[in-house]
Amino acid sequence: xxxxxxxAAQLHSDAVSFTPGGVHSNVxxxxxxxxxxxxxxxxxxxxxxxxxxxxxxxxGPNFLGHAPEAVTEAVADxxxxxxVYGAQHELEVEAGxxxxxxxxxxxxxxxxxxxxxxxxxxxxxxRAVTGRKKFIRFEGHYHGWLDNVLLAPQADGTPGPAxxxxxxxxxxxxxxxxxxxENALAHALEEHAGQVAAVITEPFMxxxxxxxxxxxxxxxxxxxCDEHEAVLIFDEVITGFRVAFGGAAERFGVTPDLATYxxxxxGGWPVAALAxxxxxxxxxxxxxxxxxTFNASVMACAAVVATLEELRSDPPxxxxxxxxxxxxxxxxxxADDHEVPLRVQGLGMSFHxxxxxxxxxxxxxxxxxxxxxxxxxxxxRLTEFGVWVAGRGIWYVSAAHGDREATVVLxxxxxxxxxxxx
Ligand SMILES: Cc1ncc(COP(=O)(O)O)c(C=O)c1O
Numbered sequence: 001x002x003x004x005x006x007x008a009a010q011l012h013s014d015a016v017s018f019t020p021g022g023v024h025s026n027v028x029x030x031x032x033x034x035x036x037x038x039x040x041x042x043x044x045x046x047x048x049x050x051x052x053x054x055x056x057x058x059x060g061p062n063f064l065g066h067a068p069e070a071v072t073e074a075v076a077d078x079x080x081x082x083x084v085y086g087a088q089h090e091l092e093v094e095a096g097x098x099x100x101x102x103x104x105x106x107x108x109x110x111x112x113x114x115x116x117x118x119x120x121x122x123x124x125x126x127r128a129v130t131g132r133k134k135f136i137r138f139e140g141h142y143h144g145w146l147d148n149v150l151l152a153p154q155a156d157g158t159p160g161p162a163x164x165x166x167x168x169x170x171x172x173x174x175x176x177x178x179x180x181x182e183n184a185l186a187h188a189l190e191e192h193a194g195q196v197a198a199v200i201t202e203p204f205m206x207x208x209x210x211x212x213x214x215x216x217x218x219x220x221x222x223x224x225c226d227e228h229e230a231v232l233i234f235d236e237v238i239t240g241f242r243v244a245f246g247g248a249a250e251r252f253g254v255t256p257d258l259a260t261y262x263x264x265x266x267g268g269w270p271v272a273a274l275a276x277x278x279x280x281x282x283x284x285x286x287x288x289x290x291x292x293t294f295n296a297s298v299m300a301c302a303a304v305v306a307t308l309e310e311l312r313s314d315p316p317x318x319x320x321x322x323x324x325x326x327x328x329x330x331x332x333x334x335a336d337d338h339e340v341p342l343r344v345q346g347l348g349m350s351f352h353x354x355x356x357x358x359x360x361x362x363x364x365x366x367x368x369x370x371x372x373x374x375x376x377x378x379x380x381r382l383t384e385f386g387v388w389v390a391g392r393g394i395w396y397v398s399a400a401h402g403d404r405e406a407t408v409v410l411x412x413x414x415x416x417x418x419x420x421x422x
Pocket of ligand 1: 114
């Protein structure tokens with residue numbers, strides 16, 4: 001073992017003594033031994049100096065690539081004048097204006113720190129506005145790690161609590177449906193008529209399989225919510241500013257009542273948002289509580305303004321999509337060359353890889369036919385070949401990915417598959 005290698009091993013052994021599992025988010029437990037020293041553009045370097053072409057992008061936030069100059073400069077410059085005032089400042093008005101000019105359907109926005117908390121704010125607001133308790137959500141969708149939204153398949157295959165300490169009673173007010181099935185939604189809204197405050201959905205099922213909505217599905221969801229006077233919430237924490245500047249609402253042409261954002265909106269800074277129609281959002285100025293010491297900090301607002309300015313002045317969407325499609329096509333070709341059932345689907349900016357039948361998956365059930373564990377083993381192996389991807393199959397593309405990265409990632413995947421017998 002080289003002395004540099006022992007640095008990662010040493011850091012890991014220190015980390016596990018200071019921190020449970022050596023990580024600060026359970027999502028990272030699988031790669032607890034990975035320690036990076038820096039990131040720039042589409043690349044990461046570990047503490048041993050090895051490079052990785054990065055298609056995980058910190059689980060999404062680095063849509064402009066790591067450490068985008070315009071954003072890091074803007075944040076550093078702004079925070080020299082103070083960071084958190086416990087009061088308002090000019091940049092937050094600018095950030096709000098800029099955000100709403102991108103998310104054009106929404107009238108108002110509140111900033112926060114994480115997607116998890118914005119989802120909770122959205123659900124609380126929907127309940128306040130409707131005076132109802134239940135909400136409808138979908139299998140395979142992720143809405144954060146808190147008790148009322150965290151799900152995992154139970155022994156019998158049905159969804160239930162995902163964590164020790166999470167009670168099944170925490171999930172009592174949610175109705176869990178298969179996604180991309182308008183009849184299931186129509187039926188549930190009838191069955192629970194007058195009780196459903198909100199329908200919350202990932203508009204593109206990114207967290208499970210990168211599944212697009214079937215034609216007309218989101219439109220029908222909109223219509224059904226109107227008929228049943230339920231609030232339609234798009235969870236755009238992944239899709240916002242990624243699948244289009246105006247997120248999934250713009251890309252799929254369907255307007256929710258509320259939507260949550262995070263990740264791509266701030267060039268890597270921890271910022272999230274809840275946006276929506278004024279009629280609903282105004283309740284935060286009245287009787288619905290939403291708070292947070294660090295909400296709309298100087299850094300957060302500087303990051304939002306600079307990121308959105310980058311995305312507005314030089315929209316990367318066509319490039320990012322083309323890059324992702326090129327990589328997806330390259331993965332399919334390598335799968336054929338190596339005679340492995342490696343399959344990909346999704347959008348260029350965010351797609352999903354796994355082992356299994358080539359047919360497109362349209363729902364969470366379809367995902368059960370895929371061999372996600374086998375793919376996870378390949379993803380772990382890819383790390384040794386200098387490709388950083390998530391074990392759960394999702395690939396994220398950034399504005400910093402170009403021809404060089406497309407060539408390198410396919411060369412490295414080729415080498416990994418050559419050496420792989422999983
Ligand atoms: C769709 C969706 N909603 C909510 C969240 C939670 O966001 P955060 O991790 O910022 O709390 C995530 C995180 O991946 C997400 O993908």
